[in-house]
Amino acid sequence: MELPARTSILVAAARVFGSREPDETIRNPDFLADKLIGQDELALISGHPLSAAMLQPYAEAIQNSAVAGLTFAMLLRTRFIDEALTRAVNNGATQIIILGAGFDSRAYRFRDLLAACRLIEVDAAPTQQYKKARVHAVLSDLPTNLTYLSVDFAKDDLRIALRAAGLRETEKTFYIWEGVTMYLPEESVRKTLQLVAACSAPGSSLVLDYVSSLGLDLAKANPQGPGAFPTAWGEPWIFGVPVASSIEFFRKLGLDPGVPVAMTNPELIKRYAIGRDGTMYGAKVFAKMRAEAQTRPGSEDARKAVAAAGGVYWLAELTVPDSAAESVQNG
Numbered sequence: 251m252e253l254p255a256r257t258s259i260l261v262a263a264a265r266v267f268g269s270r271e272p273d274e275t276i277r278n279p280d281f282l283a284d285k286l287i288g289q290d291e292l293a294l295i296s297g298h299p300l301s302a303a304m305l306q307p308y309a310e311a312i313q314n315s316a317v318a319g320l321t322f323a324m325l326l327r328t329r330f331i332d333e334a335l336t337r338a339v340n341n342g343a344t345q346i347i348i349l350g351a352g353f354d355s356r357a358y359r360f361r362d363l364l365a366a367c368r369l370i371e372v373d374a375a376p377t378q379q380y381k382k383a384r385v386h387a388v389l390s391d392l393p394t395n396l397t398y399l400s401v402d403f404a405k406d407d408l409r410i411a412l413r414a415a416g417l418r419e420t421e422k423t424f425y426i427w428e429g430v431t432m433y434l435p436e437e438s439v440r441k442t443l444q445l446v447a448a449c450s451a452p453g454s455s456l457v458l459d460y461v462s463s464l465g466l467d468l469a470k471a472n473p474q475g476p477g478a479f480p481t482a483w484g485e486p487w488i489f490g491v492p493v494a495s496s497i498e499f500f501r502k503l504g505l506d507p508g509v510p511v512a513m514t515n516p517e518l519i520k521r522y523a524i525g526r527d528g529t530m531y532g533a534k535v536f537a538k539m540r541a542e543a544q545t546r547p548g549s550e551d552a553r554k555a556v557a558a559a560g561g562v563y564w565l566a567e568l569t570v571p572d573s574a575a576e577s578v579q580n581g
Contacts, residue, residue, distance in 0.1 A: 252376035253294065256483045258352030260295050261429055263287050263304060264324040267317065270308050273525045278325050279332060282355040285388040286381070297480035315539045318532040322523065323563070325531060326513055327459055329522045330565050331426060332356070334457040338424035339363055343454070345423040347412065348372065349442065350430035353381055357396045358389060369396040370415050374403065403438060409445050419449045425456035432461045432487040439489055440503060447504030447570055454570040456505070465562030466490030468552055493559050505568040512561025 266287050268278030292301045300320060303311035312318050335346070335356060344367055348354050351371040357364065371378070378400050385392065399415045401408060417423070425446055431439050446456050461469070469478070469487055479485060491499050500507035511518050523531040530536075543549050556562055 252379070254377035254380040255352065255374070255485060256295055257429070257433070257479060257485045258377050258381075259287065259291050260298055260300060260320070260479065261324055262353035263292065263295060263300050264320045265328060267300065267304060267308075267311070268321045268325050268328075271531070272308070273527075276325065276523055276525045276531045278321070278328055280328055280355055280359065282359055282389070283353065286353050286355065286384050288384075291384075297482060312532065313535060315535055318535040319539070322532050322536075323513060326518060326522050327428065327565065330511075330518070331428060331457050332360075334455075334567050335360065335424060335426065336363060338422075338455060339367065341422075341453070343422045343424040344368065345417065345421050346370070347417070347423060347425045349425060349427045350374075351381070351426075352377060352429065353384075354426070354428065356426070357393055358385075361393050364393070365395070367395065368416055368418075368421075369393065370399050370412065370417065371396065372399045372401050372408075372412070375400040403434075408442065409449055412449070417449070420451055422451050423454040425450075425454070427456055427458040429459060431458060431491075432466070432489055433485060434489055436489050443500065443503040443505060443568070446568075450570045452570060452572045455567050457565070457567045459563070459565050460496075461487060461490045462493040462496065462559060462562050462564065463490035464493040464555060464559050468556075468562060471548075471552075472546070491564075493562075496564070500566070500568055504570070504573075506571050507566050507568050510564045510566035513563045513565065514561045518565075 262280075262283050265278050265280040265283040269281055269284060271277040287304075292304055295301045299314050299316045303314060303317045312321070339346075346357075346364060346367050346369045348356070348369075348371045351373045354371070357369050357371065373381070378398055382398060397415050399411055401411050413419075427442070434442075443456070446454070466487055466489070472478075473481070496510060497507050519530055525531060543553075
């Protein structure tokens with residue numbers, strides 16, 4: 251069996267670590283990730299501090315900035331998407347499409363909520379086959395309304411593949427595109443978003459995370475930063491949404507972006523990452539990180555650029571407006 255994308259294991263491991271947080275108010279809700287990520291999977295990400303952290307006492311491991319930073323990001327991302335999924339189904343979505351699913355566990359965690367929905371997990375064959383093997387090994391009584399769709403995004407026509415997997419373009423659909431856009435060429439991102447706009451009923455939506463072009467530039471300028479992945483994995487970030495025109499970027503592709511939310515947004519943090527004691531998850535570690543960052547050349551200029559842009563890493567829920575969906579009905 252071919253190996254899965256290492257980043258798919260890494261972010262699942264971050265959800266595992268976050269699910270071990272003693273304070274349930276800021277605990278990552280992905281309680282199934284711990285079953286999917288075992289010793290063999292941790293060995294595949296041994297180049298990242300999180301692999302070792304998983305075997306250390308939680309209070310000790312959380313002091314590592316790379317561990318705390320990734321776990322914090324996954325806490326916000328997981329809860330934001332979980333809430334968007336729940337809201338979409340309650341508002342009438344009957345199809346759930348998870349693009350680049352990796353080790354996503356929502357088809358199993360939200361089994362009762364999604365019982366009447368059509369579920370399709372889409373991914374490249376190596377990662378999907380590995381994930382399926384893990385699911386069958388550790389979970390029982392799998393949902394019968396879930397279809398796995400293996401796609402070569404560089405070669406296959408995604409719309410044809412989704413139709414063959416059971417997608418009904420006249421039904422309201424909710425798409426999850428988590429942790430993917432930054433690894434794709436811009437043209438692939440554009441084509442996928444255009445497809446969602448073209449083949450989805452009015453009111454359908456897609457939730458995603460994305461890095462801005464500024465965030466991409468800063469990551470390239472500091473390749474050994476706390477959020478960096480080992481270069482040997484060969485999974486670099488290569489695309490960032492234009493920093494000055496993200497709203498227009500999505501609108502031109504036929505989607506209403508609403509109001510994207512930066513990961514540093516105070517209201518987002520207050521909603522998802524403030525513990526019982528009133529402090530933010532990892533606050534002491536992040537304060538130390540900020541102090542260390544100030545010693546790096548150009549740090550003040552970078553800080554000002556990020557502040558002016560409002561952030562570099564974003565969450566958004568894009569909606570298919572009536573005008574975009576009309577082309578579906580006609581074509």
